[in-house]
Amino acid sequence: MPNFQPYLQSPLVNFNLPAETVPADSSQQVRANELPLLGYIAIRGELADAAIAAAVSSVTGASVPAAGQFSTGDAGVLVWVSPDELLLVTRRAELAQRLAAFEAAFAGLFAHAVDNSGGLTCLSLSGSEHVTVLRHMGVYDFESLAVGQAVSTVLGKAGGTVLRLEDDGVFLIIRRSFADYLWLLLRKVCTPYRFAVAKLAESGSHPLLRLLDKQHAAPARKAVTA
Amino acid sequence: MFQLHCPHCGATREEEEFSYAGEAYIARPANPEEASDAEWGDYLFMRKNTRGWFWEQWQHTAGCRKVFVVKRHTASYQIAGSWTLAEGKAHYLKESEA
Ligand SMILES: [Zn+2]
Numbered sequence: 001m002p003n004f005q006p007y008l009q010s011p012l013v014n015f016n017l018p019a020e021t022v023p024a025d026s027s028q029q030v031r032a033n034e035l036p037l038l039g040y041i042a043i044r045g046e047l048a049d050a051a052i053a054a055a056v057s058s059v060t061g062a063s064v065p066a067a068g069q070f071s072t073g074d075a076g077v078l079v080w081v082s083p084d085e086l087l088l089v090t091r092r093a094e095l096a097q098r099l100a101a102f103e104a105a106f107a108g109l110f111a112h113a114v115d116n117s118g119g120l121t122c123l124s125l126s127g128s129e130h131v132t133v134l135r136h137m138g139v140y141d142f143e144s145l146a147v148g149q150a151v152s153t154v155l156g157k158a159g160g161t162v163l164r165l166e167d168d169g170v171f172l173i174i175r176r177s178f179a180d181y182l183w184l185l186l187r188k189v190c191t192p193y194r195f196a197v198a199k200l201a202e203s204g205s206h207p208l209l210r211l212l213d214k215q216h217a218a219p220a221r222k223a224v225t226a
Numbered sequence: 227m228f229q230l231h232c233p234h235c236g237a238t239r240e241e242e243e244f245s246y247a248g249e250a251y252i253a254r255p256a257n258p259e260e261a262s263d264a265e266w267g268d269y270l271f272m273r274k275n276t277r278g279w280f281w282e283q284w285q286h287t288a289g290c291r292k293v294f295v296v297k298r299h300t301a302s303y304q305i306a307g308s309w310t311l312a313e314g315k316a317h318y319l320k321e322s323e324a
Contacts, residue, residue, distance in 0.1 A: 067236050082290035083234050139240040152289045154242050159288045 008092075010036035011121055011179035017197055024198040029129040030190045031198035034183075035122040035171070038211055039076075039095040043086040043102070045111025055105035059098065060088055070150040070163055072207035079150045079161060079173070087161075089173070091211045092117065121179050122208070124200055125186070126169025129193040134162065134170070136189040145170070156185045163208075171208055230284060231308045234292040247283035249273050250295045250311075251318050277301055281318050284308070 010017075012034050024031055045052040053064045062073025065080040072078070075098060076090035090098055095115055102113035125133065134142040140153040145164045152161045158178035163171045174182050187195070203209040231238045255261035255269055274280070280300045285293045295314035297306040309317065 067234070082292055085290075139242045153239070154288045 008037055010034060011176045012036070012183055014180075015183060020197040021199050022196055024196070024201070027194060028127055028196040028198060029193040030125070030127040030133050030195045031130075031169070032123055032125050032186060032190070032195070033197055033200050035124060035200065035208065035212055037092050037213065038117070038120075038122055039090040039092040039098070040116045040120045040173075041088040041090060041095070041098055041102070041113050042081075042116045043088060043111070043113045044084060045106070045109065046084050047080075047086065048083065049109075049111075052106075052109055052111045055102075055109060055111065056086065059101045059105050065150070068151060069148055076211050077163070077207050079163065081152065081161075087116075087173070088113075089122070089208065089211060092213055119176055120173055121176050123172040123174065123182075123186070124169060125172060126198075127193075130169055133186070133189050133193065137185065155182060158182055165206075165208060228303055228305065230296060230305070232286045232289060232292070233294050233308055233310045233313070234290045235286065237289075239286070239289065243286060243288040245285045245287040247285045247293050250281040250283045251315060279306065281314070283311075 017034055021033060043056060045056075047053055047056075047064050056064055056078070057073075060073045060075040060078050062071040062075065062078040064086070065071040065078055067080055067083070070077055070079040075094070076088055079087040079089065081087050088098070095117060099113060099115060106112055131142050134140075137155045138153050140151060140162070142162070145151060145162060147164050147166060150161055150163045152159065155172070155174070158175065158181060160175075160182065161173040163173065165171065172182075200209055200212070203212060228241050229238050230241060230244055232244075252269065255265055258266065261269070277300055279297060281295060281297055283293050284296050285291065292310075294308055294310050295318070296308045297314075297317075298304070299306075308314075
């Protein structure tokens with residue numbers, strides 16, 4: 001009998017990254033891996049409106065980031081997209097709770113929050129040559145990307161948002177539908193640079209890694225429990 | 227290849243991040259019901275195709291996805307500036323009066 005039950009799976013499930021993952025070490029010049037199945041909430045509303053900004057902060061625990069930046073809070077990482085749009089990266093398991101909180105906080109305001117988790121995924125890219133790899137992929141001056149910045153730009157023939165949380169590496173938020181293309185492109189670009197699919201750093205209090213659900217991270221596929 | 231300044235991102239980025247979005251500030255006939263076919267046709271299809279300084283729209287497709295306005299010289303590719311649609315309109319009107 002076919003199984004008609006819905007299930008969650010990473011867009012990179014067919015590359016079976018967990019099987020290829022090795023511990024990170026200093027001989028690797030570029031390290032990459034996926035942060036599968038995070039929660040993504042698109043927030044629309046005029047950010048210059050103090051009431052909307054206050055509502056966003058009350059739900060996320062993060063201040064509204066300035067143009068081209070991100071901020072962090074209890075709910076996760078809040079990324080500036082445009083003067084009237086933000087993206088909240090949060091725990092997948094907390095989506096319903098966050099969306100309900102936004103709906104309550106936005107009551108009477110011209111703003112809304114919608115689940116976009118089916119549309120995006122996130123990659124980690126680090127190592128001594130990670131900026132070189134980015135420069136192969138896009139036209140942005142990635143060398144200038146400072147900690148705290150989030151830049152949406154062109155990566156190959158697709159687009160993506162590059163977040164720098166630390167000097168050693170970046171996170172790429174990409175469209176799920178382009179994940180396959182971008183992963184293959186990344187692998188090709190990384191060929192000269194001692195590449196490894198490396199184990200992600202211990203999450204600890206890391207603003208983004210702590211959002212990963214351990215259950216999701218292991219096999220990047222799981223049944224949806226209604 | 228050139229760079230454009232996006233007034234929404236407050237950043238100067240490569241042309242590759244943007245898409246061209248045509249001539250700026252084309253006035254829609256105020257009362258479409260009463261516009262003649264010729265007027266409506268002009269509005270829909272007729273463009274200035276200027277050789278020289280030209281007000282045009284660009285969209286920051288790979289970035290904030292907003293449309294903004296750029297004053298560019300179509301022969302020399304010199305760029306006088308870029309503004310949000312609202313800010314640019316004041317400059318544009320002042321210039322077309324003169
Ligand atoms: Zn922009």
